[in-house]
Amino acid sequence: AIGAWETLAMSALGTALAAAAGLALALPASRLHSADAAWSRTPTRWVLNALRSIPELVWAALLLISAGLGPFAGTLALAFHTTGVLGRLFAEAIENAPPGPGEALRVQGVGNVRVFFYATLPQVLPQLMSYTLYRWENxxxxxxxLGVVGAGGLGQLLAFHMGLFQMNKTATILGAMLLMVAVVDASSHGARRLLTR
Known part of the structure; x- marks a missing residue:
């Protein structure tokens, strides 16, 4: 039970951190309107590409050296990789938002920050939430x-019992994994359908 909660907490916290960091990086990584010079767009996209090009397992192996064994390293590994994925998806969503409401505010002399919060964000928020929930499933x-390499959770228990050839306990852990993934998939799918209505 503790392993299942650890796995769930790692995935939820890692995804939440990645969503916040991804949104923060998506803004400089996107052209907010047609007249935007967007000087930071290319370097920020390089950062996002670098983050997502390194798989979670490699991030975990690197972070285990500095953060030590346990769920903390796993959470950070998920956060780093997912930041790259969500940052790129968020930037694309922001760039593809219908420009009309933002242009109408800009004509009135409203600044970029307020235009983003009052015009762009309300339009793309369901899409951003949908992307975030989908990444949480993953x-x-x-x-x-990640637990298999020592980053805590059910994977660590799985590696331990498989190493001792305790197949009955291994089967139980695999069953718990399948059940947890199915429950999260179903709830996330339902939430995404509600958001995109």
């Missing part, structure tokens, strides 16, 4: 795998 599976 991170549940990734969190279970």
């Amino acid at each position: 991170n549940i599976r990734a969190a279970a795998v």
Whole structure:
């Protein structure tokens, strides 16, 4: 039970951190309007590409050296990789938002920050939430795998019992993984359908 909660907490916290960091990086990584020079767009996208090009397992292996064994390293590994993925998806969503409401505010002399919060964000928020929930589904599976390299959760228990050839306990852990992934997938799918209505 503790392993399942650890896996769930790793995936949820890692995804939440990635969503916040991804949104913060998506703004400089996107052209907010047609007249925007967007000087930071290319370097920020390089950063996002670098973050997502390194798989979670590699991030976990690197972070285990500095952060030590346990769920903290796994959470950070998920956060780093997912920041790259969500940052790029968020930037694309922001750039593809219908420009009309933002242009109408700019004509009135409203600044970029307020235009983003009052015109762009309300239009793209359901899409951003949908992307975040989908990545949480993926991170549940990734969190279970990360435990195999010592990053806590069900994966660590799985590696331990498989190493001792305790197949009955291994089967129980695999069953718990399948059940948890199915529950999160179903709830996330339902939430995404509500958001995109």
